[in-house]
Amino acid sequence: MPKANNIQVMIVDDQPSMRGICKYILTQLGFVNIIEAKSGRDALGKLETTSVDLIISDWNMDDIDGLTLLRVIRKYPRTQALPFIMATGRSDKEQVREAISSGVNNYVIKPYDAQTLKKRIEAVIGTLS
Amino acid sequence: MSNVSRPREALDSTVIVVQQGDYAVSLAADVVFSTVLGSCIAACVRDVVAGVGGMNHFLLPGQQAPQTPTPAYGESARYGAYAMERLINAVLVQGTGKKANLEFKIFGGGRINAALSDIGGQNITFVHDFLRTEGYAIAGEDVGGTWSRRVMFWPKAGRAMIKRLESEDSAVIARSEIAIARRPESRPNARADIELF
Numbered sequence: 001m002p003k004a005n006n007i008q009v010m011i012v013d014d015q016p017s018m019r020g021i022c023k024y025i026l027t028q029l030g031f032v033n034i035i036e037a038k039s040g041r042d043a044l045g046k047l048e049t050t051s052v053d054l055i056i057s058d059w060n061m062d063d064i065d066g067l068t069l070l071r072v073i074r075k076y077p078r079t080q081a082l083p084f085i086m087a088t089g090r091s092d093k094e095q096v097r098e099a100i101s102s103g104v105n106n107y108v109i110k111p112y113d114a115q116t117l118k119k120r121i122e123a124v125i126g127t128l129s
Numbered sequence: 130m131s132n133v134s135r136p137r138e139a140l141d142s143t144v145i146v147v148q149q150g151d152y153a154v155s156l157a158a159d160v161v162f163s164t165v166l167g168s169c170i171a172a173c174v175r176d177v178v179a180g181v182g183g184m185n186h187f188l189l190p191g192q193q194a195p196q197t198p199t200p201a202y203g204e205s206a207r208y209g210a211y212a213m214e215r216l217i218n219a220v221l222v223q224g225t226g227k228k229a230n231l232e233f234k235i236f237g238g239g240r241i242n243a244a245l246s247d248i249g250g251q252n253i254t255f256v257h258d259f260l261r262t263e264g265y266a267i268a269g270e271d272v273g274g275t276w277s278r279r280v281m282f283w284p285k286a287g288r289a290m291i292k293r294l295e296s297e298d299s300a301v302i303a304r305s306e307i308a309i310a311r312r313p314e315s316r317p318n319a320r321a322d323i324e325l326f
Contacts, residue, residue, distance in 0.1 A: 016262050017210045024202035060218045062228065089215045111211040113204070 001129040004030035008050075011036050012043040012057035012069065013087075018110075022056060022087070028114045029121070030128070040064025044072060047079055054125060056108075056117075059088035059099075067102060074103040083124045087112070136290060139163075139281060147171065147186045149309045152212070154183035154219040158285045165294070166237035167277040167302035168249035170256050173234040174216055175287040176224030182284025183220045187212040188310045189252055209255045233260060234289050235270040236280045241303035248307075249273065277302045 009031055013019045019036050026034055035050060037043035041063045043055070055073070059066040066086050073079045085106045086099050099107060105124045108117055122128055142161040147153050149169055153162055162184040164171050175182035189205040217231065224230065238253035253272045260267060271278065271291050277299040279292040294302070 015210075015214060016264075017206075017259055018214060020262070021202045021207050021210060060221070062221075062226065089211065089218070110214070111207040113207070 002126050004128050005032045007031060007053045007125070008033040008035065009054045009056060010034075010043060010046065010050075010052045012040060012055060012061070012066070013037075014039050014058065014061040014063075018058060018087075021111075022117075025112075025114045025117055026056075029118050040066070040069040043069055047073070052082065054083045054085070054121065056085045056087055059086055059095075067099060070099070070102050070104055085120055085124060136281065136292075142283070144281075147184045149186050149188060149306060150212075152183060152185035152216045152219065154181065154216070154223055155284045156181040156223060158283075160284060162282045162284060163279065165277065165279050165302055167239055167241045167299055167306050168237070168252060169306050170235065170237045170252045170272075171280050171282075172213060172216060172256060173236070173280075173282040173284075173287075173289060174220050175232045175234075175284060176220055176227075176230045177232050177287065178227070178230045179224035180285045181220055181224040182282065182287055183216050184280075184282050184284070185212050185216040187252075188248070188306050189255055190310055206255065209252075210259060213256070213259055228265075231265060232268045232287060233265050234268055234282070234287075235260075235272055236278060236289070236291065238272040239274050239276055239278065239299070241275065241277060241299045243275070275299075 009026055011019050011022045011034060013022065023034050035046060035052065037046055040061050057066040057069055070084050073082055073084065083105045085108060086104050087108050087110060089110045096107060106120045108120045139161045142159050144161050144163050145153050147162050147164040164184065164186045169186055169188040171184055171186045173182065173184045187209060189209045235256055238249035240247050240249050277294045279294060281290045
């Protein structure tokens with residue numbers, strides 16, 4: 001059973017407010033190892049040097065969007081199995097299908113609360129102890 | 130609430146009313162967004178290069194109770210940040226996609242009922258904090274006061290027009306805003322989320 005305080009989470013969002021909200025919620029859930037990336041490009045750079053257990057990424061971002069980030073991550077052996085949760089305001093079924101076909105592990109609609117995010121995380125990495 | 134006649138500048142325009150909890154974006158020169166604000170906030174965003182603009186209209190939930198604190202990342206802030214983010218994203222998608230090209234104008238946040246806590250003031254504080262955190266400057270604003278407002282915003286030109294409403298209108302508007310904010314369906318977190326897995 002995974003422990004939240006042993007899991008390294010990367011938050012990817014180009015909006016500081018949204019990163020702050022996600023970090024606040026993760027802290028409420030017991031996560032302590034939280035890395036922030038301010039863009040898809042920043043995330044890819046940090047993934048080269050940092051070991052991460054879970055990514056929670058925004059969809060709409062300036063340089064590399066969440067879907068492109070996901071596709072790049074799935075291309076490389078070292079990161080292709082990395083659990084990836086897409087956080088977005090979009091609920092269009094076609095876009096959801098696109099994310100699934102690209103290998104997203106789960107999907108959370110903004111604005112989400114701690115219990116919703118916990119359910120999504122546990123669906124991906126297992127029940128948190 | 131009395132009917133407010135359409136100003137001369139909007140006679141040839143298509144008026145789109147932006148209701149509480151909603152937002153709209155357009156690049157058409159003959160479109161004008163219109164809304165009536167008591168304690169609510171309307172943020173008007175425009176991509177100055179692409180000539181695309183939008184307006185939202187929100188009241189932070191969880192602030193109907195006079196003494197409710199507003200934690201930095203509590204439910205209210207999450208809802209407000211989402212209301213801002215989806216408007217900004219919609220303008221970015223239809224515009225140049227560059228945040229540096231965005232111009233913001235802020236309206237509303239009136240203290241309509243002196244007997245209650247300053248809900249409007251809390252909404253103003255939120256939107257100021259949000260824009261500062263995101264690194265956006267405010268090009269213009271008409272916020273606070275003890276009155277309600279009708280705001281019209283031409284998204285392509287970025288022009289805004291404000292009309293202060295009579296006090297008897299303000300009381301009706303304030304009651305309506307709070308009633309809408311209390312409806313479960315107006316609270317995004319209360320909606321059924323998509324269950325995929």
